[in-house]
Amino acid sequence: MSFELNPETIAGENGKTLGTLAGDYEHLGKQLARRGVDIEGITERAMAFRVAVPSWGVGTGGTRFARFPGPGEPRNIFEKLEDCDVINKLTRSTPGISLHIPWDKPEDAGALKSFAADRGLFIDSMNSNTFQDQAGQKHSYKFGSLVHTEAAVRDQAVEHNVECIELGVKLGARSHTVWVGDGGNFPGQFHTRRTLDRYLDSMRKIYKALPDHFRVFIEHKLYEPAFYSTVINDWGVSYYCVKELGDKAFSLVDLGHHAPNVNIEMIVARLIQFGKLAGFHFNDSKYGDDDLDTGSIKPFQLFLIFNELVDAEIEKVKGFDPAYMLDQSHNVTDPIESLMTSAVECVRAYAQAHIVDRAALSEYQEKNDAMMALSTLKRAFTTDVDPILAMARHRAGGAIDPVGLYRASGYRGSAAVKRPASGRGGSGIV
Ligand code: LRH
Ligand code: MN
Numbered sequence: 001m002s003f004e005l006n007p008e009t010i011a012g013e014n015g016k017t018l019g020t021l022a023g024d025y026e027h028l029g030k031q032l033a034r035r036g037v038d039i040e041g042i043t044e045r046a047m048a049f050r051v052a053v054p055s056w057g058v059g060t061g062g063t064r065f066a067r068f069p070g071p072g073e074p075r076n077i078f079e080k081l082e083d084c085d086v087i088n089k090l091t092r093s094t095p096g097i098s099l100h101i102p103w104d105k106p107e108d109a110g111a112l113k114s115f116a117a118d119r120g121l122f123i124d125s126m127n128s129n130t131f132q133d134q135a136g137q138k139h140s141y142k143f144g145s146l147v148h149t150e151a152a153v154r155d156q157a158v159e160h161n162v163e164c165i166e167l168g169v170k171l172g173a174r175s176h177t178v179w180v181g182d183g184g185n186f187p188g189q190f191h192t193r194r195t196l197d198r199y200l201d202s203m204r205k206i207y208k209a210l211p212d213h214f215r216v217f218i219e220h221k222l223y224e225p226a227f228y229s230t231v232i233n234d235w236g237v238s239y240y241c242v243k244e245l246g247d248k249a250f251s252l253v254d255l256g257h258h259a260p261n262v263n264i265e266m267i268v269a270r271l272i273q274f275g276k277l278a279g280f281h282f283n284d285s286k287y288g289d290d291d292l293d294t295g296s297i298k299p300f301q302l303f304l305i306f307n308e309l310v311d312a313e314i315e316k317v318k319g320f321d322p323a324y325m326l327d328q329s330h331n332v333t334d335p336i337e338s339l340m341t342s343a344v345e346c347v348r349a350y351a352q353a354h355i356v357d358r359a360a361l362s363e364y365q366e367k368n369d370a371m372m373a374l375s376t377l378k379r380a381f382t383t384d385v386d387p388i389l390a391m392a393r394h395r396a397g398g399a400i401d402p403v404g405l406y407r408a409s410g411y412r413g414s415a416a417v418k419r420p421a422s423g424r425g426g427s428g429i430v
Pocket of ligand 2: 179219254281327
């Protein structure tokens with residue numbers, strides 16, 4: 001470790017490039033002022049933006065073929081929070097952590113909650129897991145969990161979700177996310193209508209366990225691990241279910257859970273309009289649920305999604321309170337670098353969406369001037385807001401160059417010394 005990551009060392013390193021940043025910031029400020037945009041307003045928005053980090057994303061991820069662990073892999077939830085602490089120290093956008101149970105099940109919930117709080121972190125959303133069988137588990141989820149044909153298996157899955165919610169309450173979480181891989185590999189394997197009835201029946205039991213301040217998020221996914229029919233396969237069935245369940249149920253959009261070329265920003269606008277947008281699992285993909293770094297493949301799509309979100313934010317749409325979370329798998333990069341960069345890409349799309357000249361846009365829309373409407377959006381998307389993002393991080397006590405400072409700190413090297421390799425390669429996302 002060449003140096004501890006703390007406010008002094010971060011400010012020290014920032015000092016080396018602050019002059020250049022101030023010049024770029026001032027220049028951008030003049031450009032934006034000519035467009036009637038106050039740069040300080042955008043910087044404040046960028047400083048206020050928050051996106052949660054997935055605890056399961058700080059370890060090296062893998063595929064069904066293999067997982068190639070990197071040096072200094074976190075071995076338990078406390079080491080995962082240490083890594084989340086670094087991400088938040090340098091980006092100042094990620095104090096919220098999503099947990100996955102039982103992967104992160106603590107012996108002592110209180111100890112975990114204060115370990116996080118001591119680092120300025122909090123537990124955001126809980127995630128249940130009925131897509132794997134745990135050692136000693138009575139009933140297998142091979143043929144499903146919440147939709148299984150046997151009531152005993154469904155009850156076991158419901159019980160697990162209720163335990164997650166109860167643990168979430170102890171940890172100060174605010175929501176519970178239910179993604180099930182339940183579905184079939186062949187036509188005829190499942191009766192489609194009865195399967196959904198069983199799903200809703202199980203979800204109603206889970207919904208009953210929600211305390212007043214808690215929300216439940218249903219996450220749809222087109223396919224995988226089921227390769228023919230997935231019970232909650234798209235936003236339509238998710239929306240139907242959250243409407244059926246009640247006011248505390250919302251539909252969560254994982255960007256990788258759609259067929260190629262689906263217009264996700266339209267799904268977002270629909271769920272906003274219907275008052276049922278839970279929030280997001282941000283990531284990116286080229287083909288399937290690749291869980292790649294946010295903004296790494298389709299940055300314009302990410303911008304168009306934030307354009308819908310910011311439009312609703314500015315219009316103060318009723319019930320608009322989305323939870324922003326990353327959900328990625330880092331198979332070939334340092335997970336800390338990928339999560340920092342992905343958080344920055346979310347802030348970038350958010351800041352660019354706040355630069356959109358919305359008065360001009362709606363005028364072009366009213367006049368059906370498609371060309372000018374598109375170029376009004378593209379002008380914001382092609383604005384290099386890097387000086388705003390860096391200034392926002394600097395003013396919040398973070399790093400002007402998060403990845404550069406992280407590498408200079410030698411954090412990964414010292415983690416590799418402290419955390420001897422488990423040698424457990426194996427396969428799978430974690
Ligand atoms: C399913 C999913 C879900 C998580 C899992 C780790 O693909 O997106 O959100 O539970 O990844
Ligand atoms: Mn997800």
